[in-house]
Amino acid sequence: MKTLPRLAAGASLAFVLAISSGVSSAAGKLTYYCSAQEDWCQLMKRAFEEETGIRVAMTRKSSGETYAQIRAESKNPKGDIWWGGTGDPHLQAAEEGLTVEYVSPMRDELHDWALRHAKSANDRSIGIYSGALGYGYNEDRLKKAGLPAPACWKDLLKPEYKGHVQMANPNSSGTAYTTLATIVQLFGEEQGFEFMKGLHKNINQYTKSGSAPIKAAARGENTIGIVFLHDAVKQAVSGFPIMVVAPCEGTGYEIGGMSIIKGARNLENAKKFYDFALRADIQSRSLEVKAFQVMSNRQARSSPQAPDISKIDLIDYDFAKYGSSAERKRLLKKWDDEVKSLPQ
Numbered sequence: 001m002k003t004l005p006r007l008a009a010g011a012s013l014a015f016v017l018a019i020s021s022g023v024s025s026a027a028g029k030l031t032y033y034c035s036a037q038e039d040w041c042q043l044m045k046r047a048f049e050e051e052t053g054i055r056v057a058m059t060r061k062s063s064g065e066t067y068a069q070i071r072a073e074s075k076n077p078k079g080d081i082w083w084g085g086t087g088d089p090h091l092q093a094a095e096e097g098l099t100v101e102y103v104s105p106m107r108d109e110l111h112d113w114a115l116r117h118a119k120s121a122n123d124r125s126i127g128i129y130s131g132a133l134g135y136g137y138n139e140d141r142l143k144k145a146g147l148p149a150p151a152c153w154k155d156l157l158k159p160e161y162k163g164h165v166q167m168a169n170p171n172s173s174g175t176a177y178t179t180l181a182t183i184v185q186l187f188g189e190e191q192g193f194e195f196m197k198g199l200h201k202n203i204n205q206y207t208k209s210g211s212a213p214i215k216a217a218a219r220g221e222n223t224i225g226i227v228f229l230h231d232a233v234k235q236a237v238s239g240f241p242i243m244v245v246a247p248c249e250g251t252g253y254e255i256g257g258m259s260i261i262k263g264a265r266n267l268e269n270a271k272k273f274y275d276f277a278l279r280a281d282i283q284s285r286s287l288e289v290k291a292f293q294v295m296s297n298r299q300a301r302s303s304p305q306a307p308d309i310s311k312i313d314l315i316d317y318d319f320a321k322y323g324s325s326a327e328r329k330r331l332l333k334k335w336d337d338e339v340k341s342l343p344q
Helices: 003-027 038-052 063-072 087-095 112-120 139-144 174-187 189-202 212-218 229-237 267-278 280-289 325-340
Strands: 029-034 055-060 081-083 126-138 165-168 203-207 224-228 242-245 253-261
Touching: 029 038, 029 063, 029 267, 038 055, 038 267, 038 280, 063 087, 063 174, 081 267, 087 112, 087 174, 087 253, 087 325, 112 126, 112 253, 126 139, 126 174, 126 212, 126 229, 126 267, 126 280, 165 174, 165 189, 165 212, 174 189, 174 224, 174 253, 174 325, 189 203, 189 325, 203 212, 212 224, 212 229, 212 242, 224 229, 229 242, 253 267, 267 280
Parallel strands: 029 055, 029 081, 165 203, 165 224
Antiparallel strands: 081 253, 126 224, 126 242, 126 253
């Protein structure tokens, strides 16, 4: 009979140790959702692990997919922090209460546009990079097909480009949603949707990822890819015959976002990553993976090959309107109903 209390005590001790071990283990973890290019996502993961010893579980998806995942998981959040991807879905997540307010001590080092993004999100997101929208084309394929070099958005509607243009689906891709919102702002909604209908006739594929069209062009599988200019530059400096085009009519741009997910199981580690990702030395490491965005820390180094934003005709992109959940849903439904449903 005397052995029973000892067994009970031993079991209790084992239970306490198991709980303690679990707490200790959880303190050393971070679940990280990334919507930037894969090699940059991996670099950020490794760098944070090496500096902090915190184990990072990473998932890489496009910004539209990540936003949808965070919404689906909102009653039982799995992620801690979301880094990268266009700012519009970050703003939508903030509006829907899917992310939490955090004011980083790094804010004083950031460009004004990064802080404007934070203000729009009520401090539930921050700007980490910026980049202009446009397209790139494979010069060899263009010449082989006997096609003229495009220079404007409306050039992409010409019948000779049928089957030569690729862009992502705006339901899954932040890049493509920015394209849709840019065209609507540039030409007005009625004419903007007429443009999208005309473009649809020339599209050979709607991809899931925003950078996929220019990667396909670099491989010689596609001719023209609608992407952010920095994605086209990456392929060009990697030795592929890609020419980069900032459309003559003007264009939109993105502010890439970072947000802490509401209900994060490793909140303190998420804040550590947030501060880490805003440091100039960490943002400068983007050059290691040929990421040519303009970084949000004023002291971060940028490549001389990066697109010069000051020389590109940028529209006054309305992030408040087109970053709202209601406007995104409305535009996507209209695109599905009036554009995607059309024959090609």
